[in-house]
Amino acid sequence: MRGSFVALLKKDFRLCVSGGFFLLALGSLILYSCYINLVYAKLDQELFPVYRYDPGKAGGERIAGVTDVGSLNELEEACADGYSVGLHINGDSVFGGKTEIMMVSCGIERLDHIREAYARSLLFQEDKTDALGQAEIIGVNTREMKNRREMTAEVLFFELVAVGFLGVASMLFKEKQMGVIRVHAILPVSRIQFILSKLTLLLSSDLLFAAVLTVVNLGMPEGLKALPGVLLQAGILSLVMALVGFLCAELLPDFKQFSLIYLVIAVFITTPVFLSVQAGVEMEWMRFHPMYHLFTAMKNAYFQVLSAGGLYYGACAAAIILLFLAAGWGLGREMKKEG
């Protein structure tokens, strides 16, 4: 009994390796972590590069976040990218300067205004440092930490939805193609074990992924504190998605149709998440979207807030059990095919 489960696990592991699944997971782990650490976490500190040409020293000493250049030419060159903002200050230290903004339009008028306002705000930043500093730090959640938590939650959600789903389906499609599922119909092994071994493998790889991603991106003490809640939500999401993938792979005849369904499901799942996170929209109908609740629970876990109640966990358990039964039925159907 135990020996056969180990054999199933080993076989599934080798299928995953030969399908490049772990490589894919490792690659996305590195990619996401680099993005969060190198791009996203810093995005807030330097929204737009700002350059200053101030020949008369009218603007005073160096300002944090503003790069001084030596000539008008240099200034023009530096802000020719439609992203950076140039400040040309005319005048001298006695009479004060008149600031001229130089920038290439990015094509969106509103964004151009924001760039201008941002650059101007830097010039007056000096006097307000204390006030701003106090406003930014609330408890241990600095703005950067908040960004990290938010982004890590999003990334983990998308990874579990997309890659987990694809992982189990690619494993199963390979077995379907080789016809070996039918062989399991005449082996003294239960269907439940066959499904469980795939779930175990996927769940452990997803949990490992979640743990590494969390610790790498939130840092040591904070990451560890959030970890139990995050792992619980990751486990639920991983099981749900693996079983959905299992069912799709059983019912669809080939990978081509699977990729179509994959698109539909991806849009269905990610729409409310994108709307609520990126656009800040929270619409009434989202309450009825199961994935919205899974995502919210994941996000809350990153902020160490326990908001989900018994109803949520009850619904998750029911969904997992129903999906499991459906996967067992689908497997039986596949086993009865020509052989």
Next chain:
Amino acid sequence: MIRVNNLTFSYGKDKEALHGLDFTVGEGEIFGFLGPNGSGKSTTQKILTGILKGYGGRVSLLGQDIAAADTKELLKQIGVLFEFPYLYTNLSAVDNLRYFASFYPQERVRDVMELLDKLEFKKDYLKKPVSSYSKGMRQRVSMARALLNSPKLLFLDEPTSGLDPSGAVLFRKIIEEERGNGTTVFLTTHNMVDADLLCDRVAFILNGNIAALDTPQNLKEQNRTAQKEPTLEEVFIRYTGRGLEE
């Protein structure tokens, strides 16, 4: 060993595939199950191996009614060779067999190397993935898989398809040998040479009914004409009503 009483099966309304089969197969017998395409051979084999449920009538294997018996216990004593060599193509012959062996009780499992050697499997391919094997090599590995658990009851579906003549001779020799050890063989095939050479008795199945059931010798004799004794193939065609009718 196999006892089938009034077996019926339907794939849905008005799609009855089997209309009441009756036959028994004795211990150590090689029983041929022959019939044209779509006559119900695979359906019968799937019911016997426990894959299809919801049939009518009674089926017992190894003295137990399969509806009541512990399926897992029965499957431990059964070997099945499918029509196509279903194997993990990313694994080698040895790894495939070790994997499938892990589901059977250790005391039933035969030595993998010995088995492959007996099937004259090319030694330099033992550790290479199945994806690099020819059809005949895959067929050998599949046969090894069917024999892995020293089955008391062996179901074979087109065992010699894809084999060259010497491979077919070898397979026939191995099937005879298994029978010599007391194994009962249920052989589904379109190959009349195999059936004639191997089978103690054959059943001709047509549209879900048994059209004839006897030893190959008797069948040929009963259908003898003045000029010559017909081949089993000619008898088969006479019963199943296709092809060279005069």
